[in-house]
Amino acid sequence: MTTYVLRRLAGAVPLILGIATIIFFLVNLAPGDPTLLLIAPGVTDEVVQQMRENFGLDQPVHIRYVRWMAAMLTGDFGYSFSHSRPVIDVIADFLPNTLLLTVCALAIAFVFGIVLGTIQAVRQYSAMDSVLSVVLLFFYSMPSFWLALMLILTLSLSARNLWEWPIWFPASGMNSVDYDYLSLAGRIMDRARHLVLPTLSLSLVLTAGIARYMRGSMLEVIRQDFVRTAQAKGLPERVVVFKHALRNALIPIITLVGLYIPVLFSGTVFIELIFAWPGMGRTLVDAIFTRDYPLVMAGTFFFACMVVAANLVADVLYAVVDPRIRYD
Amino acid sequence: MALGIWAGMLGVLITRPSRVQVALGGAWDEKLAVFTLFVGLLVSWLWSWWDVRRTVTPGRVGVSQWDLAVIAFSRNRTAVAGLIVVVALYLVALVTPLIAPHGPNVQYDLVTMRLVGLSAEHPLGTDQFARDVLSRLLYGARISLTIGFVAVGISVSIGTLLGSVAGFFGGVVDGVIMRFVDMVISFPRLVLLITIIAIFEPSIFLIIAVLGLTLWPSTARIVRGEVLSLREREFVQAAEALGYPKRRIIFRHLVPNALAPVIVAATLGIGNTIVLEAGLSFLGLGVQPPTASWGTMVAAGRNNLLDAWWLSTFPGLAIVFTVLSFNLVGDGLRDALDPRLRS
Numbered sequence: 235m236t237t238y239v240l241r242r243l244a245g246a247v248p249l250i251l252g253i254a255t256i257i258f259f260l261v262n263l264a265p266g267d268p269t270l271l272l273i274a275p276g277v278t279d280e281v282v283q284q285m286r287e288n289f290g291l292d293q294p295v296h297i298r299y300v301r302w303m304a305a306m307l308t309g310d311f312g313y314s315f316s317h318s319r320p321v322i323d324v325i326a327d328f329l330p331n332t333l334l335l336t337v338c339a340l341a342i343a344f345v346f347g348i349v350l351g352t353i354q355a356v357r358q359y360s361a362m363d364s365v366l367s368v369v370l371l372f373f374y375s376m377p378s379f380w381l382a383l384m385l386i387l388t389l390s391l392s393a394r395n396l397w398e399w400p401i402w403f404p405a406s407g408m409n410s411v412d413y414d415y416l417s418l419a420g421r422i423m424d425r426a427r428h429l430v431l432p433t434l435s436l437s438l439v440l441t442a443g444i445a446r447y448m449r450g451s452m453l454e455v456i457r458q459d460f461v462r463t464a465q466a467k468g469l470p471e472r473v474v475v476f477k478h479a480l481r482n483a484l485i486p487i488i489t490l491v492g493l494y495i496p497v498l499f500s501g502t503v504f505i506e507l508i509f510a511w512p513g514m515g516r517t518l519v520d521a522i523f524t525r526d527y528p529l530v531m532a533g534t535f536f537f538a539c540m541v542v543a544a545n546l547v548a549d550v551l552y553a554v555v556d557p558r559i560r561y562d
Numbered sequence: 563m564a565l566g567i568w569a570g571m572l573g574v575l576i577t578r579p580s581r582v583q584v585a586l587g588g589a590w591d592e593k594l595a596v597f598t599l600f601v602g603l604l605v606s607w608l609w610s611w612w613d614v615r616r617t618v619t620p621g622r623v624g625v626s627q628w629d630l631a632v633i634a635f636s637r638n639r640t641a642v643a644g645l646i647v648v649v650a651l652y653l654v655a656l657v658t659p660l661i662a663p664h665g666p667n668v669q670y671d672l673v674t675m676r677l678v679g680l681s682a683e684h685p686l687g688t689d690q691f692a693r694d695v696l697s698r699l700l701y702g703a704r705i706s707l708t709i710g711f712v713a714v715g716i717s718v719s720i721g722t723l724l725g726s727v728a729g730f731f732g733g734v735v736d737g738v739i740m741r742f743v744d745m746v747i748s749f750p751r752l753v754l755l756i757t758i759i760a761i762f763e764p765s766i767f768l769i770i771a772v773l774g775l776t777l778w779p780s781t782a783r784i785v786r787g788e789v790l791s792l793r794e795r796e797f798v799q800a801a802e803a804l805g806y807p808k809r810r811i812i813f814r815h816l817v818p819n820a821l822a823p824v825i826v827a828a829t830l831g832i833g834n835t836i837v838l839e840a841g842l843s844f845l846g847l848g849v850q851p852p853t854a855s856w857g858t859m860v861a862a863g864r865n866n867l868l869d870a871w872w873l874s875t876f877p878g879l880a881i882v883f884t885v886l887s888f889n890l891v892g893d894g895l896r897d898a899l900d901p902r903l904r905s
Contacts, residue, residue: 252745264761375885377837379844380860380878383867387875392868500752504841508864518753519845522760534753541748 235553242549246542253538254306257531258299302531312528316521321532324517329536331408332513335505336498338433340491343440348480348487350441351448355456355483356475366445374442379504382435386508389431403430406510432509436501440494447490452483485556492548496541566646567653568606571599591659598656631822634898641894647887655704664694666701666854680872687872689862695872698854699880705855706884709770709839710832716774718828721781726812726820728782729789740786743779751776752841759847766849769842773835784827788820822899826892833888840881856881 286292290301305312311321350370354363373381387393390405404410410424455461456479464474503515510516514533521529553559625633635641654661663685670692678688686695728739746754758772792798793816801811842848843857851858856877863873 249741249744249748252741253748256745260757261761371886371889372882375833375837375882375889377840377844377878377881379841380874380881383860383864383874384878387867387871396868496748496750499750503752503756504844507845519756522757525761530757534749534757537750537753538748541750545748
């Protein structure tokens with residue numbers, strides 16, 4: 235088991251280095267000069283040259299690559315042009331917000347996906363199965379940004395004023411205006427209310443995917459002999475499903491974690507943009523548009539590392555849950 | 563289905579003859595539309611002839627894997643419905659210059675006609691520049707369907723090539739290719755797309771190329787898995803014993819047998835690509851305005867979301883139904899091609 239984990243870890247290291255190299259060369263071989271975005275039009279060439287030297291942009295590409303890699307391995311990610319702060323500070327500010335959103339969306343997606351998939355499999359061929367199949371396929375085919383806009387159209391404050399119905403959720407930002415004056419419980423409630431719409435639009439598409447997969451996996455497990463034995467033994471259906479069948483059906487779902495995390499991060503870009511959520515996705519897109527190379531490189535690198543880490547965790551969990559994998 | 567195509571094409575020809583005549587001298591896409599019209603009429607008529615006159619040929623030795631898959635697919639009603647919608651979408655996209663009620667960029671009176679709701683003249687309303695939403699929707703279908711198809715075509719070609727080479731040769735070649743595949747898969751695809759497209763200016767060619775180049779790793783993985791399991795079979799050993807060059811073994815023997823999951827992945831990939839292209843256009847990195855694309859329409863409707871809800875709703879619904887039908891076809895193909903699920 236430990237050799238399996240160590241081998242996976244050892245394989246991840248060159249992967250991360252390779253990712254960093256790809257990112258660097260992708261970003262830096264682009265046409266366009268970022269210093270031109272930061273200067274007033276009338277400055278002299280010496281000033282521009284001085285700025286380039288300040289940002290280290292006057293060196294040839296391979297020297298910049300070596301220096302960047304060396305700095306990155308010691309933890310120094312450079313200085314962000316557009317935020318005028320070290321990149322680490324920028325990421326430390328925005329990454330926790332994205333993680334909050336992502337973890338909530340992942341949790342909801344997995345819980346609801348597993349529950350719905352199990353219901354579909356246990357009650358196969360019933361009306362609920364057909365209805366759920368249609369609804370889930372509908373949500374699976376939806377772009378998340380459109381779902382976000384439709385949710386704003388129906389559930390935001392302006393929608394409540396327009397269509398006149400009772401509930402509404404805030405459609406932008408992380409905190410209300412009076413956040414600082416609320417008690418702790420009030421703050422948690424406020425944060426939760428702001429989380430509802432973004433999490434819903436991020437997780438509904440994922441829920442549909444997981445539910446479909448879970449249904450297939452559960453159907454395969456239910457047909458097996460040990461389930462029939464458990465039923466023949468006279469165990470209540472609840473025990474058969476939750477204690478015996480579900481655990482075996484969950485095994486392929488674990489690999490889904492690794493597969494869906496990049497999708498989740500892609501989705502956060504749109505959701506943070508639409509809901510004005512101060513997170514890493516929106517910061518990254520802004521950085522790309524303003525050609526802020528250090529922030530782009532560091533942000534993309536962090537995203538890719540989180541994906542690799544999630545895959546690693548998924549692999550280890552897979553080995554924990556399924557003993558057949560351990561002796562690979 | 564042939565009857566539907568024939569009736570549709572004839573309907574277009576009958577109801578708008580003047581438009582067809584104008585189109586004959588118009589731009590190349592209008593000529594393509596007229597061409598499709600007549601080809602559609604001819605093909606559906608000939609098909610119904612062939613269908614009626616076909617007899618069951620006696621003495622067929624056996625049915626092939628693909629025949630079995632076709633029979634299984636045609637028994638799955640939702641999959642067939644999805645296929646009909648997909649074919650109808652492509653036909654409508656080809657014939658759009660003839661059937662769209664207005665042009666995609668034609669602006670009406672900006673004072674009176676902007677942001678008009680659903681009406682008889684403009685069935686889906688007008689946008690903030692007084693352009694008809696329905697026509698823009700139809701023209702946007704062309705962009706989305708083309709980009710989806712070509713990008714997935716590119717990715718399937720590259721992925722099959724590299725995956726089969728990696729699976730067949732094994733060893734160092736396999737290691738190198740799979741490391742590269744792992745690296746590309748580890749990126750969130752959208753972040754990579756945004757980075758590349760924002761840095762090099764957006765154009766349709768770049769979008770198609772980048773969408774294709776970020777999708778091939780998953781195809782390569784699938785093909786490699788299939789080739790690895792097929793490589794030990796007797797027919798490959800027989801081909802090697804006969805002294806066939808490796809190139810022939812890979813392309814004539816291994817790849818056709820590995821194609822089944824690739825077809826499924828490609829179909830589902832087209833749906834995925836359409837959603838991604840819409841997302842890129844939403845961010846402003848896709849096709850540039852004034853070209854109509856579903857993503858740009860949704861983005862443009864965002865400012866007037868509560869006043870003019872039809873601007874964002876209908877393009878999104880179009881995306882959902884298109885991707886839905888591709889997903890139905892993909893699911894049907896997977897059920898039809900998977901030997902384990904057949905009774």
